[in-house]
Amino acid sequence: MRRSFKFLLRPTARQAAALAACLEDHRQLYNAALEHRRTAYRKAGVSIRYGDQSAELKHIRAADEGGQGRWSFSSQQATLRRLDKAFRAFFERVKSGRTPGFPRFKGRGWFDTVQWPKDGDGCRWDSQPHHPAATYVRLQGIGHVRVHQHRRVSSTVKTISVKREGFRWYVVLSCDDAPAQPLPATGAVAGIDMGVASLVTTSDGQHLANPRHLQSSADRLAAAQQALARKKRGSKRRRRAVARVAALHAKVRRQRLDGAHKAALALVRAYDVIAHEDLRVTNMTRSASGTVEAPGRNVAQKSGLNRSILDAGWGCSWASSRTRLKAPVES
Numbered sequence: 001m002r003r004s005f006k007f008l009l010r011p012t013a014r015q016a017a018a019l020a021a022c023l024e025d026h027r028q029l030y031n032a033a034l035e036h037r038r039t040a041y042r043k044a045g046v047s048i049r050y051g052d053q054s055a056e057l058k059h060i061r062a063a064d065e066g067g068q069g070r071w072s073f074s075s076q077q078a079t080l081r082r083l084d085k086a087f088r089a090f091f092e093r094v095k096s097g098r099t100p101g102f103p104r105f106k107g108r109g110w111f112d113t114v115q116w117p118k119d120g121d122g123c124r125w126d127s128q129p130h131h132p133a134a135t136y137v138r139l140q141g142i143g144h145v146r147v148h149q150h151r152r153v154s155s156t157v158k159t160i161s162v163k164r165e166g167f168r169w170y171v172v173l174s175c176d177d178a179p180a181q182p183l184p185a186t187g188a189v190a191g192i193d194m195g196v197a198s199l200v201t202t203s204d205g206q207h208l209a210n211p212r213h214l215q216s217s218a219d220r221l222a223a224a225q226q227a228l229a230r231k232k233r234g235s236k237r238r239r240r241a242v243a244r245v246a247a248l249h250a251k252v253r254r255q256r257l258d259g260a261h262k263a264a265l266a267l268v269r270a271y272d273v274i275a276h277e278d279l280r281v282t283n284m285t286r287s288a289s290g291t292v293e294a295p296g297r298n299v300a301q302k303s304g305l306n307r308s309i310l311d312a313g314w315g316c317s318w319a320s321s322r323t324r325l326k327a328p329v330e331s
Contacts, residue, residue: 003178005153009137009162009169010146018142019162019169025068026079027111029060033083034103050084072122072140078115113172115161125157125173137171147171154179166250167243183269191275192267196308199263202271208263213255214311221248256313281315 011019033053040046054077061069061076068076086103094100104110116123116139124138135149137160155175163170191203199210214221224245231238267274285306287299 001178001180003155003175005151005173005175007135007150007171007173008148009171010148011142011169015142015145016169019139019145019164022071022139022141022162023111023114023164024108025071026076026114027106027108029068029076030079030083030111031105033080034105037083037087050080053080070141072116074118074121075114075116075123075140078117082115112165113161113163115159117159119157119160123160125153125160145169145171166246168250186270186272188271189273189275190267190271192277194277194279194312194314196305196312199312200267202267208266210312211255211259212308212311213252213259214307217248217252221245224248256311260313279314281309285309 009019036053037048040048057073057076057080061073083103090100090102119125122140126135126137128134128136128138128144135147136144137147138144139162153173153175155178157173158176159174161172161174163172193201195201196210198207200208224241228238228241228245231241287302287306
């Protein structure tokens with residue numbers, strides 16, 4: 001059984017700067033590799049593959065020892081594989097007749113993860129086991145970064161990823177041979193209906209309350225956004241105001257995700273079989289503004305409904321209710 005663990009990193013100021021530089025250099029590598037493929041095909045009709053670009057990495061690293069050369073070779077290969085995967089998905093969409101969506105260049109806000117494909121190759125989980133009070137992950141070019149490990153990792157670590165979310169850094173461990181923990185069978189079957197007044201209503205009349213995290217933080221968000229609007233563009237105070245708004249939104253996101261996981265777990269523990277609606281949340285939350293020629297009606301009401309649907313977080317983790325293990329029912 002494969003399982004992922006996500007832990008908060010506690011980097012020092014110098015390590016945080018190194019993590020940001022690592023992420024930026026991998027983003028530039030991704031964009032340069034994409035430009036290489038585009039230019040080669042446009043000017044010479046040549047298709048560049050992953051193997052070709054991976055073979056050129058050693059020359060790139062040798063020419064830029066203080067930049068690309070300081071990071072793990074395997075992590076850079078993983079970035080090139082990420083681009084290759086994007087191209088394979090593009091060609092598959094073309095063959096199936098769907099909207100192709102050609103791979104795009106990654107802006108600073110659209111590249112947030114660096115992966116090391118193998119524990120021990122440019123990275124090491126639990127790199128200082130002689131420190132019983134703390135856990136560290138060692139990353140090439142960055143050092144031993146402290147990890148806030150809130151649960152035990154009881155399986156073999158295969159890949160290690162570092163992800164930036166706002167102003168926080170996380171390490172994500174992908175593990176093999178994770179022990180399964182089947183839940184006891186209950187023999188109960190239920191259908192669930194997701195809503196706004198109640199987050200979940202089951203077929204036997206049970207209700208799970210909708211916590212409405214965004215609504216509870218609306219006053220603080222409004223004050224932070226008003227303060228942001230008053231700041232001069234490019235100033236340090238504006239940057240601090242932006243950080244404040246981002247931190248509030250990030251907190252709402254974490255609260256919503258945590259509540260969704262707990263609600264899903266409560267349902268899975270109570271029922272063996274759960275049927276739920278196949279909702280198209282994206283379609284349900286489209287704007288009602290319409291066009292200038294044919295403006296939408298009840299736009300304000302639809303906007304409020306869209307906000308409530310998104311705040312409920314219907315798409316967060318309900319798929320986990322179908323993948324949880326149950327102990328076999330004895331006949």
